[in-house]
Amino acid sequence: MPEPAPSETSSHRRPRARELGIPFDGTPGRLNAITDVGGVEVGFTTLIFGDGPRVPGKGPVRTGVTAIFPRGKDSRDSAFAGCFVLNGDGEMTGTAWIAEAGFLDGPVLITNTHSVGVVRDAVIEWQVLHRRAPLANSNAADTSFFSLPVVAETADRALNDMDGFHVKREHVFAALDAAAPGPVAEGNVGGGTGMTCHGWKGGTGTASRQLPEDAGGYRVGVLVQANHGNPRRLTVAGVPVGRDLVPERRRESPAPPGAGSIIVVVATNAPLLPHQLERVAKRAALGVGRTGGLGENSSGDLLIAFSTANPGVVKAADPAAVTMLPNHRIDPLFAACVEATEEAIINALIAAETMTGADGLTVPAIPHDRLREVLRRYGQVAEGRLPAASAE
Numbered sequence: 001m002p003e004p005a006p007s008e009t010s011s012h013r014r015p016r017a018r019e020l021g022i023p024f025d026g027t028p029g030r031l032n033a034i035t036d037v038g039g040v041e042v043g044f045t046t047l048i049f050g051d052g053p054r055v056p057g058k059g060p061v062r063t064g065v066t067a068i069f070p071r072g073k074d075s076r077d078s079a080f081a082g083c084f085v086l087n088g089d090g091e092m093t094g095t096a097w098i099a100e101a102g103f104l105d106g107p108v109l110i111t112n113t114h115s116v117g118v119v120r121d122a123v124i125e126w127q128v129l130h131r132r133a134p135l136a137n138s139n140a141a142d143t144s145f146f147s148l149p150v151v152a153e154t155a156d157r158a159l160n161d162m163d164g165f166h167v168k169r170e171h172v173f174a175a176l177d178a179a180a181p182g183p184v185a186e187g188n189v190g191g192g193t194g195m196t197c198h199g200w201k202g203g204t205g206t207a208s209r210q211l212p213e214d215a216g217g218y219r220v221g222v223l224v225q226a227n228h229g230n231p232r233r234l235t236v237a238g239v240p241v242g243r244d245l246v247p248e249r250r251r252e253s254p255a256p257p258g259a260g261s262i263i264v265v266v267a268t269n270a271p272l273l274p275h276q277l278e279r280v281a282k283r284a285a286l287g288v289g290r291t292g293g294l295g296e297n298s299s300g301d302l303l304i305a306f307s308t309a310n311p312g313v314v315k316a317a318d319p320a321a322v323t324m325l326p327n328h329r330i331d332p333l334f335a336a337c338v339e340a341t342e343e344a345i346i347n348a349l350i351a352a353e354t355m356t357g358a359d360g361l362t363v364p365a366i367p368h369d370r371l372r373e374v375l376r377r378y379g380q381v382a383e384g385r386l387p388a389a390s391a392e
Contacts, residue, residue, distance in 0.1 A: 034221030043179030082278030090300015102274030156194030159357030187351030199231030205348025287341025
């Protein structure tokens with residue numbers, strides 16, 4: 001069977017968590033997405049084709065690629081960054097250099113576990129062909145560079161023919177080329193296409209927070225690829241909904257409860273230095289914990305944070321002035337990161353749709369009506385639909 005072109009996201013939009021009346025702490029940005037941080041662009045390639053028994057190399061295929069540019073795909077400017085590992089049963093390439101140098105060159109990409117290599121190589125090729133490769137220093141010619149791309153993964157083996165290596169160079173290029181500001185698709189899209197979260201269909205989710213002016217007026221945006229968690233521990237708005245909602249499947253997944261991973265990408269326009277961004281990335285783990293994630297032994301919980309402030313300083317030819325938020329003013333950013341991470345995970349669950357994949361495994365979407373019913377018993381849901389953050 002010939003491989004089809006990358007699929008587009010669904011033409012109908014699933015509601016987001018706030019539209020179901022689920023309450024969250026903090027004030028969202030205009031889009032309630034990582035792209036509320038100016039300059040950030042996100043692109044996807046979604047691959048869905050084939051049904052029936054798993055035939056390695058042929059399918060069924062339920063996977064994709066997500067690309068996140070800190071300063072947009074037309075920029076060669078680096079960004080200060082920091083990383084944190086909650087549990088290390090996973091991969092995020094390029095982090096050794098971030099830990100050493102304190103900055104991120106180019107985009108962050110997320111895919112499935114066995115496609116990290118091809119995605120990494122394709123990013124470098126895309127940078128060379130589009131003359132977007134990071135310069136080795138401010139005086140170097142365009143050909144004098146090295147690239148250590150950041151590519152992260154979670155495993156979609158249950159639904160996807162992960163051993164078939166279906167993500168190709170052109171799919172990576174398509175995600176990079178498609179990166180744009182504005183609203184961000186959620187659920188069964190990009191690298192999150194075949195993922196499962198707390199036993200339900202999971203995938204891609206995003207959220208943001210706008211700090212008040214007396215806290216600097218900064219923005220924090222989060223994007224997650226959620227493929228983690230035990231169904232019994234799922235918590236929404238502080239309510240242990242996993243005790244009442246148990247996923248019903250046509251066939252059980254071979255993975256034990258709690259197996260899986262989550263990737264969290266945090267963006268901010270606050271002027272933070274690398275060590276401060278590492279501290280912010282650590283707080284994203286608290287957002288994972290708020291929803292019931294524990295960083296289990298078989299989970300790869302990898303978190304990265306970057307700042308779009310201080311443009312041009314990383315590769316400056318001469319000593320450059322850098323702005324830094326004092327540590328005693330960083331707590332509102334910690335809170336915003338925790339809140340946005342929590343909401344991004346729940347948005348991934350709410351947006352995801354029931355999916356049947358390899359060998360007939362069906363992973364159901366979390367039922368919105370039943371979820372609202374449980375939340376209502378605890379007084380944690382607003383009646384009727386609430387508007388989402390404005391996209392106008």
